[in-house]
Amino acid sequence: MTAKRLSFRRTTATALLLLTSGLANPAMAETLQGALAKAYASNPTLTGARAGQRATDENVPIQKASGRPSVQSQAQFQELVVRPSNSFLAPHRSASASVSIDVPIYQGGAVRDGVKAAKTRVEAGQANLRGTEASIFSQVVGAYMDVIRDSAIVSLNLANINVLNTNLQASNDRFEVGDLTRTDVAQSQSRLALAQSDLQNAQANLIASRENYIALVGEAPDNLEAPPILPGLPETPEAAVQVALADNPDILSAQKAREAARYDVKVAKAGSLPTLSGFTQGSYTDYMDSDIAANKQAAVGATLAIPLYQGGRPAAQVRQRQAQESQAMEQQIEVERGVIAQTRSAFASWQASLNAIESNQKAVDASGLSLEGVRAENSVGSRTILDILDAEQEALRARVQLVTVRRNAYVAGFSLLAAMGHAQADDLGLESGTLYDPTVNYGRVKGKWFDWDYDAAPMPLATRTVDTLPQNANVSPDAAQRP
Structure with a gap:
């Protein structure tokens, strides 16, 4: 990891910590960093990916085992049930034991290159694990912002219904004194019914x-705080792409996959090379109640195997691995293309959303002034009830749209950080506990050689959500102001 990236991570983590602590509410409010920490600890996709990486780690000792000595023993007891007619002296029973040790000396380089391929795939898996972290965090950020957005929209619709109820009551009162017609009352009733339908849809979305x-974080959202400002966002798409090409974990994983495929070709080529191994064997046979003396035997030697013809299998395997290496090359370019497109698209979405926030804020201000003006003009008879209803609807749409674009801007900004490779756990300063380090397990298992060195039986790490209560659409009074 470069010093520049380490410096960026420290800056990002510090900024997030300060911003989150500055926004924190002492009344047990949930922060975005807290939600990310919970997902980091208990999201099943992430915990499952870690288990998958631990399985990948084991390929290194598995490959190393092919170059280590192997010891075989065998014991046999024989009871002679029918004695051969030409051998009356054959013993009734016998017991034998044998031990053999095989030591691979040269395997054509297959073991060496197989270990290198396994190590490279471990590095690729570690990069994939970083990518999985970024993907889960992006989903959590999106879910967090969705709850805030939809809570605000429900709150806005509730406020709109209160206004429309007041309008309807006023219309009925004015109709009773002959100031309005039945048509004016019907228009108010119609808008109220539509608003109630919109509220029900908004509540379902919430x-x-x-x-x-809950599915992502493992707990129900409770009093979500406004998210902190995202630090480290680039000024240009070119700058974003340069960072992504250097730090995006998907690109690193594709590079390592290509490197591992090159070692696979070397392993396949070893199939047509000579192999040399040493051996030692010993056996002991006891004829038990017979007068025949026990038989002892021991031998040492070496075996040289020179393949002359194998039906074309080695060449086919080499060509197959070469084609797979070619595939890995193309996939590396494909991943690089995708990251570049993702980064540029995320930058464009982020910029567009920022501009949309400014435009929609102006629309909210203007629609508010317009609504006040229409109400004032209605009081002197120059505007109708329908004009008021239209102005109120326009003001509601503007505020809902503002809430939506604020959510989109934040999610796009975080997606941009993820595309740049700066949205993993160590970038975000998650201080809920020790971060998961995949190199710890790899260091633990890479040199293991004992045949009975098992781990403890696995237990689930992710939390279940079956006991969480079904969610409702209740919102706090200030939900519309929190985005």
Whole structure:
């Protein structure tokens, strides 16, 4: 890891910590960093990916085992049930034991290159694990912002219904005194019914967002705080792409996969080379109740195997591995293309959302002024009830749109960080505990050689959500102001 990246991570983590602590509410509010920490500890996709990486780690000792001595023993007891007619002296029973030790000396380089391929795939898996972290964190950020957005939209719709109820009551009162017609009352009733339908849809969306949050984080969202400002975002798409090409874990994983495929070709070529191994064997046979003396035997030697013809299998295997290496080369370019497109698209979405925030804020301000003006003009008879209803609807749409683009801007900004390779756990300063380090397990198992050195039986690490309560659409009074 470069010093530049380490410096960036420290800056990012520090900024997130300060911003999160500055926004924290002492009344047990949930912060974005807290949600990310919970997902980091208990999300099943992430914990499963870690288990998968531990399985990949074991390929290194498995490959090393091919170059280590092997010891075989055998014991046999024989009871002679029918004695041969031409051998009346054959013993009734016998017991024998044998031990053999085989020591591979030269395997054509297959063991060496197989170990190198396994080590390279471990590095590729570690990069994939970083990518999985970034993917889960991006989903959590999206779910977190969805809950905030949908809570605000529900709150705005509730406020709109309160206004429309007041309008309807006022319309009925004015109709009773002959100031308005039945048409004016019907228009108010129609808008109120539509607003109630919009509220029900907004509440359903909020429930879905909360349930999705539970699926990702493992706990129900409770009093979510406004998220901190995202630090380290680039000024240009070119700068973003340069960082992504250097730090994106998917690119690193593809590079390592290509390197491992090159070692696989060398392993296949070893199939047509001579192999040399040494051996030692010993056996002991006891004829038990017979007068025949026990038989002892011991031998040492070496075996040289020179393949002359194998039906074309080695060449086919080499060509197969070469084609797979070619595939890995193309996949590396494919991944690089995808990362570049993802980074540029995320930058464009982020910039567009920032511009949309400014435009929609102006629309909210303008629609608010317009609504006040229409109400004032209605009081002097120059505007109708329908004009007021239209102005109120326009003001609601503007505020809902502002809430939506704020959510989109934040999610796009985090997606940009993820595309750049700066959205993993050590980038975000998750201080909930010791971060998972995949190199620890690799260091633990890479040199193991004992045949009975098992780990403890696995237990699930992810938390279940079956006991969480079904979510509702209740919102706090200030939900509309929090985005």
